[in-house]
Amino acid sequence: MPSVEAKDIFSGHIKEKGLRNTRQREIILDAFLSSKKHITVEDLFNIVKKKHPEIGYATVHRNLKLMCESGLAEEIKIGTSKAKYELKYGHEHHDHLICLNCGTFIEVNDEKIEKLQDKLAEQKDFQPVRHKLEIFGFCNKCR
């Protein structure tokens, strides 16, 4: 059950930082872990709100940020649109193909490209930490 491990990452971070476990935090975390990929703060807020209307937007936002800090989640921003969050733990690094028409995200990974990137950085005497590759175009439905 990977979500148990995922939870451990989060609670480990909480403990490490001297933060506290709260009912809201647990609810928001569970909702995030059982949600679909690429969720926005608003999306998650709306899901949480159904069963827990007392939980505020700011709390959802704060906890998504905290999940990113813990390494559990990752924030994705494309252009000006709102930030989306995806589960990072147990989820290999990948890049995105983004449809210019329907906005679909397709996740891809290519070991060769990754290696070439490192090589490229090295040539410029640059120490790479992370990267972001987005390929925009049209998916098979929108061609």
Add this chain to the structure above:
Amino acid sequence: MPSVEAKDIFSGHIKEKGLRNTRQREIILDAFLSSKKHITVEDLFNIVKKKHPEIGYATVHRNLKLMCESGLAEEIKIGTSKAKYELKYGHEHHDHLICLNCGTFIEVNDEKIEKLQDKLAEQKDFQPVRHKLEIFGFCNKCR
């Protein structure tokens, strides 16, 4: 003199769209063409303001957008930071190495990576149009 050609691209677009040439447009264009790379609206506004304090922020913003539309300039957004604009015409496609410490942009290009990207897209039945590759890390000064 490449800037003459660059100007032609812009004025061609103006003509094509039935737009008009104005004094402000000319001033903003000239300022952009002689500016450094990766300039923000605010930067350009401040440059223009020195000699032409009557020109407004909105006009600079609108004209930068128009330059992008014409293909002369390109908008670059990294994360949440403000949009930057760079000259696109006469300037090969390239990606960026971005220093996490000092924010420097290093321009890079690798034909192999470009090709692999196309291949990758093809495998997913995706028609690529453009892409954006950003490698974050530390430059030689900030290592």
Add this chain to the structure above:
DNA sequence: GTAATAATGATATGCATTATCATTAATATG
């Protein structure tokens, strides 16, 4: 020169994100 209308400049609006702050609640300690 005149009419049509695009562009300008000042400012308002929109919108997502983040900050503020009084109140509530979680944890540690005696």
Add this chain to the structure above:
DNA sequence: CATATTAATGATAATGCATATCATTATTAC
């Protein structure tokens, strides 16, 4: 268990940037 400490919450305000609005000005076609 009671209490103190202080993090977290929830409502809302503030922020920051991009863009829209609108009265006025200026450009282009005729």
